[in-house]
Amino acid sequence: MSGRVVLITGVSRYLGGRLASLLQADSSVERVIGVDVVPPRQDVGRTEFVRADIRNPIIAKVIASAQVDTVVHMSVIATPFGAGGRTAMKEINVIGTMQLLAACQKAPSLQRLVVRSTTSVYGSSSRDPALFTEGMEPKAQFRSGYGKDSTEVEGYVRGLGRRRPDVDVTLLRFANFIGPRIDTPLTRYFSLPVVPRVLGFDPRIQFVHEDDGVEVLRRSVVENKRGTFNVAGSGVLLVSQAIRRAGRPAVQVPSPAVSVVGSLFRRAGLVDFSPEQMQFLEFGRGVDTTRLHEDFGYLPAYTTREAFDDFVVGRGLRRYIDPDRVAGLERSVLDSLERRRTAHA
Amino acid sequence: MPEARVIPLDGRDGPASEPRRARRAERCAAVDDTGDRCDAKAVAEGLCGDHLAARERAEAVAAAPDWERKLAGGLAFLRRRVTGDYPVDDFGFDPDLTDHVMMTGLRPIYEKYFRVEARGLENIPDVGGALVVANHSGTVPIDAMMTQLAIYDHHPAHRHLRMLGADLVFRSPVIAPMARKTGSTLACNEDAERLLSGGELAGVWPEGFKGVGKPFSERYKLQRFGRGGFVSAALRAGVPIIPCSIVGAEEIYPIIGNVKVLARLLGFPYVPVTPFFPLLGPLGLVPLPSKWIIEFGEPIATDSIGPGAADDPMLVFNLTDQVREVIQQTLYKLLLQRRSVFF
Numbered sequence: 001m002s003g004r005v006v007l008i009t010g011v012s013r014y015l016g017g018r019l020a021s022l023l024q025a026d027s028s029v030e031r032v033i034g035v036d037v038v039p040p041r042q043d044v045g046r047t048e049f050v051r052a053d054i055r056n057p058i059i060a061k062v063i064a065s066a067q068v069d070t071v072v073h074m075s076v077i078a079t080p081f082g083a084g085g086r087t088a089m090k091e092i093n094v095i096g097t098m099q100l101l102a103a104c105q106k107a108p109s110l111q112r113l114v115v116r117s118t119t120s121v122y123g124s125s126s127r128d129p130a131l132f133t134e135g136m137e138p139k140a141q142f143r144s145g146y147g148k149d150s151t152e153v154e155g156y157v158r159g160l161g162r163r164r165p166d167v168d169v170t171l172l173r174f175a176n177f178i179g180p181r182i183d184t185p186l187t188r189y190f191s192l193p194v195v196p197r198v199l200g201f202d203p204r205i206q207f208v209h210e211d212d213g214v215e216v217l218r219r220s221v222v223e224n225k226r227g228t229f230n231v232a233g234s235g236v237l238l239v240s241q242a243i244r245r246a247g248r249p250a251v252q253v254p255s256p257a258v259s260v261v262g263s264l265f266r267r268a269g270l271v272d273f274s275p276e277q278m279q280f281l282e283f284g285r286g287v288d289t290t291r292l293h294e295d296f297g298y299l300p301a302y303t304t305r306e307a308f309d310d311f312v313v314g315r316g317l318r319r320y321i322d323p324d325r326v327a328g329l330e331r332s333v334l335d336s337l338e339r340r341r342t343a344h345a
Numbered sequence: 346m347p348e349a350r351v352i353p354l355d356g357r358d359g360p361a362s363e364p365r366r367a368r369r370a371e372r373c374a375a376v377d378d379t380g381d382r383c384d385a386k387a388v389a390e391g392l393c394g395d396h397l398a399a400r401e402r403a404e405a406v407a408a409a410p411d412w413e414r415k416l417a418g419g420l421a422f423l424r425r426r427v428t429g430d431y432p433v434d435d436f437g438f439d440p441d442l443t444d445h446v447m448m449t450g451l452r453p454i455y456e457k458y459f460r461v462e463a464r465g466l467e468n469i470p471d472v473g474g475a476l477v478v479a480n481h482s483g484t485v486p487i488d489a490m491m492t493q494l495a496i497y498d499h500h501p502a503h504r505h506l507r508m509l510g511a512d513l514v515f516r517s518p519v520i521a522p523m524a525r526k527t528g529s530t531l532a533c534n535e536d537a538e539r540l541l542s543g544g545e546l547a548g549v550w551p552e553g554f555k556g557v558g559k560p561f562s563e564r565y566k567l568q569r570f571g572r573g574g575f576v577s578a579a580l581r582a583g584v585p586i587i588p589c590s591i592v593g594a595e596e597i598y599p600i601i602g603n604v605k606v607l608a609r610l611l612g613f614p615y616v617p618v619t620p621f622f623p624l625l626g627p628l629g630l631v632p633l634p635s636k637w638i639i640e641f642g643e644p645i646a647t648d649s650i651g652p653g654a655a656d657d658p659m660l661v662f663n664l665t666d667q668v669r670e671v672i673q674q675t676l677y678k679l680l681l682q683r684r685s686v687f688f
Contacts, residue, residue: 129535200518244429
């Protein structure tokens with residue numbers, strides 16, 4: 001039997017590119033086909049790049065002609081900023097997925113479908129349990145945004161799973177990505193010189209390190225990992241704590257003013273924060289990763305805290321409040337006390 | 346290494362330092378809070394440079410006067426807060442902040458103001474999950490905080506009581522993050538079971554707002570015990586239920602009226618009127634100095650009943666009633682023993 005033929009959507013973005021380069025180094029993978037609307041920025045090696053929009057039926061021809069057996073769908077986008085507005089974002093996410101899955105259903109060669117989803121599907125509200133397991137539903141209904149798109153995408157993916165029971169479907173719900181290289185709204189948020197947060201709230205947040213994320217994607221492709229899995233580093237950080245670990249001053253913004261500040265930032269091109277992310281900054285979210293550890297068989301190398309620290313160090317963020325200086329200050333106070341005591345003794 | 350500077354003063358101070366991976370022939374003999382041995386090479390007296398320095402400092406601190414030791418502890422705490430170097434569990438519980446700020450702040454109120462007498466603490470296990478179920482009263486849920494402090498200060502294992510709170514708590518700004526940091530989480534089955542099966546000591550006040558906001562005329566009369574969700578959570582986790590009766594909290598803010606219109610307008614369960622509030626303004630917010638007794642009763646075992654019983658509504662109702670009855674009878678007993686409200 002010849003090796004696998006893998007098709008990756010969204011290959012020109014950071015995670016897609018990383019996955020493609022990992023897979024092309026894998027001997028069990030014969031061909032890697034990358035699809036995206038823009039050409040990849042980095043060198044993709046032996047990955048074959050196809051410039052196509054998944055909203056276009058041409059994707060079906062690509063899958064059929066290359067006898068693709070594994071499709072990795074990771075072109076669901078989180079923010080309307082890069083896509084050119086919410087309408088375009090929704091079209092890429094929902095219509096794009098429908099078109100891709102329609103093509104998948106018609107492809108007899110298809111054996112495996114891996115979909116990158118997000119823990120945003122659990123929403124963020126005051127009535128949330130501390131940790132969401134894969135079987136739980138969001139406590140509050142979405143009106144729009146990434147969470148809603150992802151919920152719809154997951155619905156279509158489940159539909160395909162029902163109609164093509166021979167296809168192994170892996171649905172990966174990732175927590176917020178972080179790391180030295182990846183660029184997300186949250187990495188930009190924590191890189192701001194002064195970090196605004198919502199007055200009177202201090203949510204729990206979870207991160208998954210970019211290396212762990214890519215490794216989970218790789219294993220889903222080369223091993224059979226059917227099912228739905230939450231992917232996050234162990235533990236949580238509080239937003240206030242994360243800002244302190246990044247050595248940044250925080251400023252608390254009353255929640256009615258948050259959306260104004262958010263849109264100012266958006267217009268300045270600093271951080272692209274959608275209203276649902278504002279909600280996330282009030283209530284946060286935590287997910288249970290027991291299934292990832294036990295059924296999927298992967299223990300992330302970085303905990304949430306370690307992933308965040310790696311981001312701070314790896315990104316070379318200048319810590320305005322430097323932990324070594326703080327510790328040095330503490331030492332010098334204690335030393336001067338000790339000197340005073342020994343002098344008196 | 347900032348960890349090396351943490352000088353344990355009272356045995357439960359400071360976060361555990363991370364285990365190091367390198368293994369050497371002559372290793373440092375120091376063992377950290379988690380029981381992991383230091384992996385650095387020993388330089389003198391079987392200790393590595395960091396730990397030798399730490400020991401010297403600890404000795405210096407031991408010789409130092411009390412206020413200097415307190416200052417050193419305070420500085421270490423400040424450093425941890427400023428640099429974000431403290432542990433937070435999955436529920437958002439921050440033991441560093443709870444022990445050093447909240448407990449310290451509440452202790453004078455507990456000891457000097459309400460003169461709380463905690464009884465039956467031996468009924469709380471040293472380890473493993475257990476569910477404390479208590480009566481709720483006092484207009485402002487101070488009784489929960491006092492129960493938490495009673496167990497932390499006076500139980501031999503110094504356990505943290507992890508409280509299950511109403512969703513209004515987690516919707517309110519300022520209160521929500523404080524509640525999470527001091528060990529509370531939302532009173533829902535998922536969280537209750539996660540806490541209990543994780544071996545935590547959880548506390549629940551099943552009367553909720555019906556109990557805490559009831560008029561003074563109904564003092565010490567237990568209200569309905571919710572839907573018995575706490576009983577099914579304990580059954581599923583197979584942990585004992587410890588009934589807890591609190592006497593004294595009813596008298597701190599006697600409710601003689603409730604401004605229902607204002608409550609509905611603000612989205613609060615009640616807006617209390619007491620003899621002093623809002624009549625005396627902010628002065629009316631000072632609670633009356635009643636004398637408190639918190640009694641923990643004998644544990645009611647649930648592990649013999651089996652987890653399947655959680656789906657048997659009749660059994661759950663009966664067990665709920667049993668717990669409620671124990672608390673009510675203990676309240677009557679304690680009220681008879683009490684000489685007066687204030688002494």
